Amino acid sequence: MNDEELDLRPAFEAFLVEGRELVTELEQGLLRLEQGHDQNDAELINGMFRAAHTIKGSAGIVGIANLGQFTHHVESLLDRVREGEPLLDTAMIGRLLACCDHIGQLLDLAEAGDTEGRPLAAAGAALLQQLNGTPSSPAAPDAAPADTAAPAAGGSSAQGFRLWLSFGRDCLRDGIDPAAALIYLADHVDIDQCCLLPQQVPTLRELNAEDCRLAVALRGRNGTAQDARSAFEFFGDGTLLACCDASASHAEVHGALQGLRTELGDEALQPWRDAGLITEAEWLLQTAAPEPTATTSPSTEAPARAIPTASEGAAKGKGAATGSTPAPRFLRVPAEKLDELILQVGELVIAGASVDVLSREVRNPRLQEAVGQLAQLIDTIQSGTLQLRMVPIGETFNRFQRVVRDVSTELGKDITLELVGGDTELDKAMVERIGDPLMHLVRNAMDHGLETPAERIANGKPGQGTLRLRAFHDSGNVVIEVSDDGRGLNRERIVAKAVERGLISNGESLSDNEAYQLIFEPGFSTAEAVTSLSGRGVGMDVVKKSVEALRGSITLHSHPGQGALVQLRLPLTLAIIDGFMVGVAHARFILPLDLVIECIELPQDALQSDARYLNLRGEVLPYVCLRQTFGVTGAASTKRPSVVVVRSGEIKTGVLVDSLHGEIQTVIKPMSRIFQHLRSVSGTSILGSGDIALILDVHQLVQRSVERAARPATTPIASTLATT
Amino acid sequence: MMDITLDTTRTPAQLRLSGELTIASAEQARLDLLQALSQADGTQRSPLWLDASGITAADSAGVQLLLATARHLDAADSPYAAVLGGCAPALLRVAQALGAANSTHCCGLLRATTAELTSGGTA
Numbered sequence: 001m002n003d004e005e006l007d008l009r010p011a012f013e014a015f016l017v018e019g020r021e022l023v024t025e026l027e028q029g030l031l032r033l034e035q036g037h038d039q040n041d042a043e044l045i046n047g048m049f050r051a052a053h054t055i056k057g058s059a060g061i062v063g064i065a066n067l068g069q070f071t072h073h074v075e076s077l078l079d080r081v082r083e084g085e086p087l088l089d090t091a092m093i094g095r096l097l098a099c100c101d102h103i104g105q106l107l108d109l110a111e112a113g114d115t116e117g118r119p120l121a122a123a124g125a126a127l128l129q130q131l132n133g134t135p136s137s138p139a140a141p142d143a144a145p146a147d148t149a150a151p152a153a154g155g156s157s158a159q160g161f162r163l164w165l166s167f168g169r170d171c172l173r174d175g176i177d178p179a180a181a182l183i184y185l186a187d188h189v190d191i192d193q194c195c196l197l198p199q200q201v202p203t204l205r206e207l208n209a210e211d212c213r214l215a216v217a218l219r220g221r222n223g224t225a226q227d228a229r230s231a232f233e234f235f236g237d238g239t240l241l242a243c244c245d246a247s248a249s250h251a252e253v254h255g256a257l258q259g260l261r262t263e264l265g266d267e268a269l270q271p272w273r274d275a276g277l278i279t280e281a282e283w284l285l286q287t288a289a290p291e292p293t294a295t296t297s298p299s300t301e302a303p304a305r306a307i308p309t310a311s312e313g314a315a316k317g318k319g320a321a322t323g324s325t326p327a328p329r330f331l332r333v334p335a336e337k338l339d340e341l342i343l344q345v346g347e348l349v350i351a352g353a354s355v356d357v358l359s360r361e362v363r364n365p366r367l368q369e370a371v372g373q374l375a376q377l378i379d380t381i382q383s384g385t386l387q388l389r390m391v392p393i394g395e396t397f398n399r400f401q402r403v404v405r406d407v408s409t410e411l412g413k414d415i416t417l418e419l420v421g422g423d424t425e426l427d428k429a430m431v432e433r434i435g436d437p438l439m440h441l442v443r444n445a446m447d448h449g450l451e452t453p454a455e456r457i458a459n460g461k462p463g464q465g466t467l468r469l470r471a472f473h474d475s476g477n478v479v480i481e482v483s484d485d486g487r488g489l490n491r492e493r494i495v496a497k498a499v500e501r502g503l504i505s506n507g508e509s510l511s512d513n514e515a516y517q518l519i520f521e522p523g524f525s526t527a528e529a530v531t532s533l534s535g536r537g538v539g540m541d542v543v544k545k546s547v548e549a550l551r552g553s554i555t556l557h558s559h560p561g562q563g564a565l566v567q568l569r570l571p572l573t574l575a576i577i578d579g580f581m582v583g584v585a586h587a588r589f590i591l592p593l594d595l596v597i598e599c600i601e602l603p604q605d606a607l608q609s610d611a612r613y614l615n616l617r618g619e620v621l622p623y624v625c626l627r628q629t630f631g632v633t634g635a636a637s638t639k640r641p642s643v644v645v646v647r648s649g650e651i652k653t654g655v656l657v658d659s660l661h662g663e664i665q666t667v668i669k670p671m672s673r674i675f676q677h678l679r680s681v682s683g684t685s686i687l688g689s690g691d692i693a694l695i696l697d698v699h700q701l702v703q704r705s706v707e708r709a710a711r712p713a714t715t716p717i718a719s720t721l722a723t724t
Numbered sequence: 725m726m727d728i729t730l731d732t733t734r735t736p737a738q739l740r741l742s743g744e745l746t747i748a749s750a751e752q753a754r755l756d757l758l759q760a761l762s763q764a765d766g767t768q769r770s771p772l773w774l775d776a777s778g779i780t781a782a783d784s785a786g787v788q789l790l791l792a793t794a795r796h797l798d799a800a801d802s803p804y805a806a807v808l809g810g811c812a813p814a815l816l817r818v819a820q821a822l823g824a825a826n827s828t829h830c831c832g833l834l835r836a837t838t839a840e841l842t843s844g845g846t847a
Contacts, residue, residue, distance in 0.1 A: 201832075205758065209753070
């Protein structure tokens with residue numbers, strides 16, 4: 001018994017994952033129907049039915065009986081819908097959505113170890129009562145479990161067949177025994193006649209005892225040609241097989257036998273003719289002479305029945321997939337394996353970089369060419385593996401359909417959800433961690449941002465409010481926006497509250513953005529009434545922390561009376577960076593390559609000591625001095641400093657450095673937790689030479705320099721760290 | 725492994741097969757059979773009683789071997805005319821599946837009549 005339990009564990013865990021996906025699919029379908037999707041869409045209804053069906057079946061297999069039983073009722077109802085009963089009115093959809101929740105809860109219980117689900121039994125029963133109305137369904141369940149498809153044996157129409165075989169010479173050596181297959185066949189169908197060709201076996205002196213020289217023909221009283229063929233699936237190409245249903249025409253049989261006749265010779269098959277396993281009409285097929293069972297379709301039939309070898313027989317004649325495009329195949333891979341692989345690829349990139357460095361010193365053109373090819377291949381593998389971790393954010397976005405629906409109903413508001421850019425991809429780990437912060441922002445917007453229909457109409461807005469989730473890629477980041485067309489943020493109230501809570505003395509010198517950022521202070525909340533959803537003030541600071549833990553940033557924008565926008569900016573790649581390396585004295589820094597616009601070499605006197613601005617072809621370019629920012633000591637390695645112009649969003653900034661070192665592709669080693677407050681550095685990297693380079697977070701760098709420019713004191717980041 | 729013993733002291737001579745008649749030992753058995761059957765005692769087509777009741781396991785290779793033996797013994801210059809006296813169930817089952825057994829023959833060999841069987845084929 002123990003062994004059985006152990007065997008089921010992986011299946012159980014796989015089911016928990018699959019079950020949740022199926023419930024989501026079911027839920028999505030229901031929401032679409034509710035939103036007005038065509039109720040007669042057979043594909044949608046079928047998909048929903050299959051989802052319920054699979055949950056029911058699999059739950060039974062892995063031992064969560066109550067889940068199976070519960071879902072069975074959902075499945076039955078969907079089956080009736082499938083058959084055309086118009087059952088899905090708004091009320092029923094609501095009930096079914098509640099059932100989806102219930103299934104999710106049962107899955108949670110099962111995951112925690114409770115496969116009986118007793119705590120939820122009463123709720124489940126209540127749901128089912130609502131679902132079924134009258135308790136008329138019990139009749140159905142008894143029929144349902146008998147789904148297990150027993151193998152063909154006897155199931156199909158009992159017509160009969162004839163089978164002629166010449167076994168491949170090597171089949172005994174390959175470990176396949178014709179007698180075993182024939183005995184198997186005889187167990188499943190009734191064999192009337194069986195006839196061997198004894199002359200095919202050489203005499204004792206000439207025989208190679210390990211060859212197989214057996215040829216057998218037989219007639220089955222029931223079963224089909226298909227059943228017969230399947231018994232010989234494993235015989236290789238050397239075995240010739242011809243098989244016809246009892247109803248086959250003379251021409252079909254004639255055609256089917258051609259291969260054997262050619263292979264063995266006509267005389268060899270005489271015993272089969274004598275035994276009646278081949279009729280004269282089938283043997284001779286006089287097309288000239290009219291036959292009573294005349295074949296109206298002569299030769300076109302024959303090739304179709306022409307000897308399929310066992311390997312072809314394995315193709316099962318179910319016909320190639322007619323019409324339907326092959327569904328994309330997926331593989332379930334443990335995330336740890338993928339992480340391990342990406343780590344190894346990272347090491348590969350580093351090792352490749354070392355080889356590259358050394359090969360340049362050797363100056364062997366053939367070596368360099370080979371190394372160049374190697375680098376290309378590594379590049380391809382790297383892109384490929386990173387792609388594996390990327391998932392579209394649309395899956396996460398879709399979950400919000402349900403949330404928005406439920407909450408807007410609860411709040412008595414009319415809110416529609418708009419999703420843009422669902423196919424934007426980001427790292428799987430990030431998708432998982434961004435879900436909760438997004439959820440809070442969405443609820444916030446619905447609770448505080450969007451007004452009731454009455455209020456909206458009174459303000460000249462449409463009664464229905466819009467909540468928009470948008471995702472897109474921008475300069476090496478993934479940007480996710482949560483916006484609404486509600487009240488917007490009230491700056492005065494925010495400042496007043498902050499003053500009240502002693503966070504600031506007065507808000508006059510604050511920019512709008514800084515004022516809004518006060519929302520993220522712990523314990524801050526301007527809500528007059530703490531609702532069950534939000535307003536307790538524990539939400540926004542947690543959101544900010546979560547986003548920053550992902551090395552992202554969060555900004556707020558607002559137009560009073562028109563709406564608000566929360567923008568999350570997250571890094572795209574976590575593991576490997578295409579960078580541009582720069583140097584200050586002996587220190588090395590890396591800038592993300594796609595943020596680099598250009599490099600300018602400056603004459604020494606171009607820098608005014610305190611100005612932090614450059615004239616770039618008539619454009620004012622603020623710049624950051626890396627030496628000062630990081631407090632680097634050591635003589636400049638070149639006489640002429642350079643400025644690298646980088647971009648962060650729409651803002652351009654210059655980065656003043658001593659030296660430029662060109663493009664480099666390298667693995668990002670994340671900083672350990674000690675450095676988590678370190679702004680402007682997003683990671684480190686080991687160079688081919690063994691030295692360490694700091695990877696700069698351009699956005700942070702730019703932010704800080706912009707903020708610092710607004711304030712007189714310019715303390716280097718390094719010393720700021722000491723006090724934090 | 726197969727055991728093949730020819731006892732020419734009796735009349736008819738007895739060829740006893742025992743053990744496993746399968747692919748594993750088929751080639752060796754073939755050589756042993758050839759050797760045993762070449763020990764002719766001069767007379768053409770003297771009766772030979774083939775006793776296969778001691779066969780413990782059989783497969784297609786085994787049935788094929790017996791078929792080859794039957795062809796060998798059917799040859800015009802064969803020293804023996806053989807009859808299959810005893811046939812183990814294991815062998816019979818495989819032979820039937822392959823269509824090599826009916827009421828008169830098994831593996832190409834003539835089956836002993838009931839009378840012959842009850843008399844044990846011994847003289």
